[in-house]
Amino acid sequence: xxxxxxxxLPLWILLLPLFGFLLNGLAYPLAAKGMGRTHxxxxxxxxxxxxxxSFILACMGFxxxxxxxxxxxxxxxxxxxxxxxxxxxxxxxxxxxxxMTLIITGIGTLIHLYSIGYMSHExxxxxxxxxxxxxxxxxLLLVLSDNLLFVFFGWEGVGLCSYLxxxxxxxxxxxxxxxxxxxxxxRVGDLGFVLAMCILxxxxxxxxxxxxxxxxxxxxxxxxxxxAVLLFxxxxxxxxxxxxxxxLPDAMAGPTPVSALIHAATMVTAGIYLFARMHFxxxxxxxxxxxxxxxxxxxxxxxxxxxLVQNDIKRVLAYSTVSxxxxxxxxxGVGAYQTAVxxxxxxxxxxxxxxxxxxxxxxxxxxxxxxxKMGGLASKLPLTHITMLAGSAAIIGLPVFSGFFSKDExxxxxxxxxxxxxxxxxxGAVAAFLTAVYTVRLLVLTxxxxxxxxxxxxxxxFVMTLPLVILAVLATVGGxxxxxxxxxxxxxxxxxxxxxxxxxxxxxAAAMLEGPLSEGVVSFLAVALGVAGSIVSYLxxxxxxxxxxxxxRRLFEGKFFxxxxxxxxxxKPLYRAGEWMARVLEVGFVQNFGGWLGSGSLWSxxxxxxxxxxxxxxxxxVLTAGLVAIIGILLVWAHx
Amino acid sequence: xxxxxxxxxxxxIVVLGIVMTVAKNPITSAFSLVALMLTLAGVxxxxxxxxVAALQAIVYAGAxxxxxxxxxxxxNMNEEKSEINLESWRTYxxxxxxxxxxxxxxxxxxxxxxxxxxxxxxxxxISAIKEHGGNVVALSGVLxxxxxxxxxxxxxxxxxxxxxxxxxxxxxxx
Amino acid sequence: METGTLxxxxxxxxxxxxxxxxxxxxxxxxxxxxxxxxxxxxNLSFVTFAHELQQVSGQLQVFFVITIAAAESxxxxxxxxxxxxxxxxxxxxxxxxxxx
Numbered sequence: 001x002x003x004x005x006x007x008x009l010p011l012w013i014l015l016l017p018l019f020g021f022l023l024n025g026l027a028y029p030l031a032a033k034g035m036g037r038t039h040x041x042x043x044x045x046x047x048x049x050x051x052x053x054s055f056i057l058a059c060m061g062f063x064x065x066x067x068x069x070x071x072x073x074x075x076x077x078x079x080x081x082x083x084x085x086x087x088x089x090x091x092x093x094x095x096x097x098x099x100m101t102l103i104i105t106g107i108g109t110l111i112h113l114y115s116i117g118y119m120s121h122e123x124x125x126x127x128x129x130x131x132x133x134x135x136x137x138x139x140l141l142l143v144l145s146d147n148l149l150f151v152f153f154g155w156e157g158v159g160l161c162s163y164l165x166x167x168x169x170x171x172x173x174x175x176x177x178x179x180x181x182x183x184x185x186x187r188v189g190d191l192g193f194v195l196a197m198c199i200l201x202x203x204x205x206x207x208x209x210x211x212x213x214x215x216x217x218x219x220x221x222x223x224x225x226x227x228a229v230l231l232f233x234x235x236x237x238x239x240x241x242x243x244x245x246x247x248l249p250d251a252m253a254g255p256t257p258v259s260a261l262i263h264a265a266t267m268v269t270a271g272i273y274l275f276a277r278m279h280f281x282x283x284x285x286x287x288x289x290x291x292x293x294x295x296x297x298x299x300x301x302x303x304x305x306x307x308l309v310q311n312d313i314k315r316v317l318a319y320s321t322v323s324x325x326x327x328x329x330x331x332x333g334v335g336a337y338q339t340a341v342x343x344x345x346x347x348x349x350x351x352x353x354x355x356x357x358x359x360x361x362x363x364x365x366x367x368x369x370x371x372x373k374m375g376g377l378a379s380k381l382p383l384t385h386i387t388m389l390a391g392s393a394a395i396i397g398l399p400v401f402s403g404f405f406s407k408d409e410x411x412x413x414x415x416x417x418x419x420x421x422x423x424x425x426x427x428g429a430v431a432a433f434l435t436a437v438y439t440v441r442l443l444v445l446t447x448x449x450x451x452x453x454x455x456x457x458x459x460x461x462f463v464m465t466l467p468l469v470i471l472a473v474l475a476t477v478g479g480x481x482x483x484x485x486x487x488x489x490x491x492x493x494x495x496x497x498x499x500x501x502x503x504x505x506x507x508x509a510a511a512m513l514e515g516p517l518s519e520g521v522v523s524f525l526a527v528a529l530g531v532a533g534s535i536v537s538y539l540x541x542x543x544x545x546x547x548x549x550x551x552x553r554r555l556f557e558g559k560f561f562x563x564x565x566x567x568x569x570x571x572k573p574l575y576r577a578g579e580w581m582a583r584v585l586e587v588g589f590v591q592n593f594g595g596w597l598g599s600g601s602l603w604s605x606x607x608x609x610x611x612x613x614x615x616x617x618x619x620x621x622v623l624t625a626g627l628v629a630i631i632g633i634l635l636v637w638a639h640x
Numbered sequence: 641x642x643x644x645x646x647x648x649x650x651x652x653i654v655v656l657g658i659v660m661t662v663a664k665n666p667i668t669s670a671f672s673l674v675a676l677m678l679t680l681a682g683v684x685x686x687x688x689x690x691x692v693a694a695l696q697a698i699v700y701a702g703a704x705x706x707x708x709x710x711x712x713x714x715x716n717m718n719e720e721k722s723e724i725n726l727e728s729w730r731t732y733x734x735x736x737x738x739x740x741x742x743x744x745x746x747x748x749x750x751x752x753x754x755x756x757x758x759x760x761x762x763x764x765x766i767s768a769i770k771e772h773g774g775n776v777v778a779l780s781g782v783l784x785x786x787x788x789x790x791x792x793x794x795x796x797x798x799x800x801x802x803x804x805x806x807x808x809x810x811x812x813x814x
Numbered sequence: 815m816e817t818g819t820l821x822x823x824x825x826x827x828x829x830x831x832x833x834x835x836x837x838x839x840x841x842x843x844x845x846x847x848x849x850x851x852x853x854x855x856x857n858l859s860f861v862t863f864a865h866e867l868q869q870v871s872g873q874l875q876v877f878f879v880i881t882i883a884a885a886e887s888x889x890x891x892x893x894x895x896x897x898x899x900x901x902x903x904x905x906x907x908x909x910x911x912x913x914x
Contacts, residue, residue, distance in 0.1 A: 628740035657831040734837035745826035801885030808892035
């Protein structure tokens with residue numbers, strides 16, 4: 001480890017979005033005399049500029065970290081200091097945080113810019129941009145603080161902003177319901193986070209990451225194991241894994257830029273980030289890691305199948321996100337933390353791109369989201385079409401596109417790492433195949449073929465296409481940050497896996513092992529699967545919308561009936577309990593409670609009045625009796 | 641050992657105390673109190689506190705109690721049925737509280753008698769007082785040196801009390 | 815039994831009788847007498863302590879107490895005379911005009 005460097009950079013990176021939030025949430029509406037009169041251009045301009053400044057600072061932090069691998073720290077203040085309990089807010093920008101910060105501020109800037117175009121018909125958009133800025137602040141707090149407690153603040157903050165933004169159009173009941181569902185499901189996971197924090201504090205006496213890393217004592221393994229499971233549970237909540245993934249598809253009710261920023265690029269990766277941060281703890285529990293890997297693999301598979309039958313363009317992408325997050329957990333589970341972070345980054349590029357492209361399509365079709373009514377949009381939205389092609393190629397994993405590198409690396413690591421194996425590899429491979437199928441289905445239904453309903457079709461304005469182009473470039477070339485070692489080795493060059501080199505001081509690289517297949521073979525296999533999936537998909541969905549296998553289709557369309565199972569297991573009983581409380585507790589107790597208070601006061605007052613009767617001798621009697629009682633107590637005290 | 645005269649005086653005081661408390665007629669109470677105070681003056685004299693004994697006899701038994709008796713006569717009180725209501729729980733509560741208090745006090749005094757006394761005996765033993773020229777000389781010496789401020793304050797208090805009593809008792813001039 | 819102990823017990827007894835009078839009697843004059851009795855008990859206690867510890871300060875306190883008791887009974891009795899004039903009685907259970 002290297003010495004920390006004092007720097008105020010992290011503070012300013014963090015404060016700028018907060019400043020933007022205050023401007024858009026408070027100052028601007030006040031100046032404009034009402035939220036409803038705020039202008040989208042001004043509000044969006046403010047929000048974009050603060051994010052861009054924050055991005056520049058993040059770049060400066062990145063440059064500063066290139067020359068030294070010590071983290072930039074900024075101790076802010078001791079929030080709690082009670083003898084043993086000491087919780088300080090210390091901002092901590094190390095190489096992992098720096099990567100996350102660049103993603104958040106960089107993609108955040110692009111999405112803010114895009115939102116100016118997307119929300120242009122909106123009245124009172126300052127509220128939207130204020131929420132977006134607040135979200136960025138919370139997310140930055142999450143990745144910048146070196147203390148679990150403040151990570152938790154950020155964790156809750158992004159949850160809150162997610163809730164606010166999903167229900168941005170709160171007058172539609174469906175949006176409010178979706179937001180509530182997201183919030184409640186996240187709470188279930190957060191409970192795990194809080195309990196894990198308590199256990200960690202009891203065991204290590206601290207919540208700061210660096211100190212925790214030194215307190216991983218083997219004698220406390222039992223309790224630590226519980227903490228690790230709880231923390232993993234929290235991560236599944238935030239990162240939409242089995243069993244808590246159900247909120248993410250519904251979260252698509254929010255505006256599309258929100259889906260791109262929060263529900264694809266940043267917030268849902270918080271679980272991955274936390275896991276990578278706490279890898280030293282999870283490392284101690286191989287069985288848990290196997291569970292993590294299987295959770296990821298099954299989620300990837302599961303969500304991939306559901307994505308096959310969705311007709312809402314955003315829902316396809318939502319299930320795709322769940323599936324890709326599953327890939328990341330698969331990588332984490334086998335111990336390839338760097339690979340998970342690599343896929344996190346490329347996924348942030350191409351999934352943000354796909355969402356923004358979908359937003360552009362929706363914008364061009366005047367709010368229509370059903371792919372069955374689209375078709376043949378390629379000629380009407382040429383720029384959107386080309387950028388979407390780049391994003392799709394990346395997610396399918398065609399060579400040279402970014403997803404190719406990261407996904408291959410995951411599959412390869414799954415195969416060679418001791419906790420991986422053929423079964424997990426097979427799950428991953430099938431999920432990769434499914435990815436190609438649903439992605440190409442999306443393209444076929446949306447852009448290619450015949451225009452079915454003569455839906456609108458106008459290309460989006462410049463502020464929306466510019467982020468698309470930038471993201472398309474990133475999604476195309478971003479993968480070269482992680483060129484496989486096998487390639488460079490074969491070409492006789494030095495290692496070009498720059499992401500691995502960058503992250504190694506913070507997260508250890510997975511051990512280089514020889515597997516049953518070489519990395520080249522795995523790459524070839526993955527590409528072959530992707531191409532095969534694409535061709536199958538094109539041939540299938542050229543003429544029809546839905547899956548030609550009715551049995552499976554019904555299962556997938558019902559989303560494996562998970563929502564129904566949860567409804568029967570949790571929601572219904574809770575409603576029942578609520579009704580019972582309304583009937584019995586509310587009517588029998590709460591409603592009468594005020595009356596009881598009143599009559600109780602009257603009753604006791606009438607009794608107590610006898611004590612205040614103004615009779616001197618009664619007072620003297622009480623005085624004497626009290627004196628005797630005190631003497632008696634003192635005597636007993638002295639002799640016992 | 642207790643001198644027999646002290647034991648006798650104490651017995652008289654105990655009896656007079658009961659009479660004062662339970663007598664139906666206020667006059668009986670008042671006169672038993674006068675007698676009690678005179679007996680108490682005897683006790684003071686018996687343990688060598690001659691000045692206090694004289695004060696007790698003159699001020700209490702003479703002045704204060706005459707005032708009491710005079711007030712009773714003035715207010716024209718007759719004998720009445722016993723005031724102590726033997727049916728009220730308050731009577732018993734009061735009685736047992738006071739018994740408890742007495743037991744507590746008695747316990748404290750026995751403890752005190754059993755201990756070696758904290759403050760060491762001072763210089764004024766009976767023989768020292770005699771050498772000094774008697775109780776009154778000894779007291780006045782201390783009173784007018786150490787306690788002269790308190791003495792002056794007390795005289796002011798008496799003046800105020802006298803004025804207050806006059807104002808209160810005066811009939812309103814119509 | 816020591817002289818001091820006897821006199822202390824006597825003082826405790828007198829204090830308790832005074833308190834009992836104060837608690838149980840309804841006649842205000844008798845209650846005042848009870849207070850006088852309690853003051854006397856204190857005086858006795860003072861004198862006994864002075865005797866035991868060979869001090870004269872205790873006897874001087876008695877001097878002050880007696881003076882204050884005289885002042886107190888003078889004022890108290892004149893209040894009583896006024897009460898009697900206004901209520902026609904000095905029983906505490908009958909003079910209830912200021913009771914809440």
